Amino acid sequence: MSQYREAVESADGTRIVFHSRGDGPALVIVPGALVTLDLYFQLAELLAPDYRVLVVERREYGESGNGPRPAEFTEQAADLAAVLATLDDPAFVFGHSAGGLVALHALHRDQSIVRRLALYEPPVTLAGSPLTSTLETIRQHMAAARPADAIIEFFTAIVEPTPPRAALQPLADGLAFRASGLVADLECLTAMNSDITPWSGIDVPTLLLAGELTDPYGTASVERLRATLPDARTITLPGQFHHPHDAAAVAAALRDFFV
Numbered sequence: 001m002s003q004y005r006e007a008v009e010s011a012d013g014t015r016i017v018f019h020s021r022g023d024g025p026a027l028v029i030v031p032g033a034l035v036t037l038d039l040y041f042q043l044a045e046l047l048a049p050d051y052r053v054l055v056v057e058r059r060e061y062g063e064s065g066n067g068p069r070p071a072e073f074t075e076q077a078a079d080l081a082a083v084l085a086t087l088d089d090p091a092f093v094f095g096h097s098a099g100g101l102v103a104l105h106a107l108h109r110d111q112s113i114v115r116r117l118a119l120y121e122p123p124v125t126l127a128g129s130p131l132t133s134t135l136e137t138i139r140q141h142m143a144a145a146r147p148a149d150a151i152i153e154f155f156t157a158i159v160e161p162t163p164p165r166a167a168l169q170p171l172a173d174g175l176a177f178r179a180s181g182l183v184a185d186l187e188c189l190t191a192m193n194s195d196i197t198p199w200s201g202i203d204v205p206t207l208l209l210a211g212e213l214t215d216p217y218g219t220a221s222v223e224r225l226r227a228t229l230p231d232a233r234t235i236t237l238p239g240q241f242h243h244p245h246d247a248a249a250v251a252a253a254l255r256d257f258f259v
Helices: 038-047 073-084 098-109 132-143 147-158 165-191 197-201 216-228 247-257
Strands: 003-009 015-021 026-030 052-056 091-096 114-120 206-211 232-237
Touching: 003 073, 015 038, 015 073, 026 038, 026 073, 026 098, 038 052, 038 247, 052 073, 073 091, 073 098, 073 165, 091 098, 098 114, 098 165, 098 197, 114 247, 132 147, 132 165, 147 165, 197 216, 206 216, 206 247, 216 232, 232 247
Parallel strands: 026 052, 026 091, 091 114, 114 206, 206 232
Antiparallel strands: 003 015, 015 052
């Protein structure tokens, strides 16, 4: 199935690239921090027979541009709004991890742009101060040209129990080229207000997805969002972690909900 690469200019002039395939109601995927597009392209391929799937490259990642720093989610919300503005009708939106926080910030500003919302473990419990010291250490690693160490620092801070460095090193080496995007995401996360009660006004039907084997912050974040969003339901995907390896399971849950 053919895939098309497109771009749009966000409100602050930043170029945002997105990839589309399929035909039907629009379904926009907003990726998480560090995750390469392979996972989302697999998901798009599974969903493309029923939807026009758009996979966004968030600012600071891939072919999209870089915005002002320090970064904030309000800017990324404007990026998503710019992509959605290219569509004829409100879209289905799926946000994974930090991408879910981008989607929630966008909906807090304007709910009319989304038909239904699905979120996979947006890390709301990490918003504000929990990762402030981690961000500072990561900045030091980046200033010393040690991006793999920055990745290791990040996973050491959020994964429980903490994996040994030797286990993280191959992953960190493979993701080092995306470390600058991680810094921007952590700037967004640490600047975010940890009080999410204003989101209680988001009444778009919402599906909250969690992995059965995920880290505690993922489960706690889904529980907190379930208590905040007025029209939310929760599904736990068996055998999945914060980065789900089974794209078919995610696609099935989205297809059932995005009707």
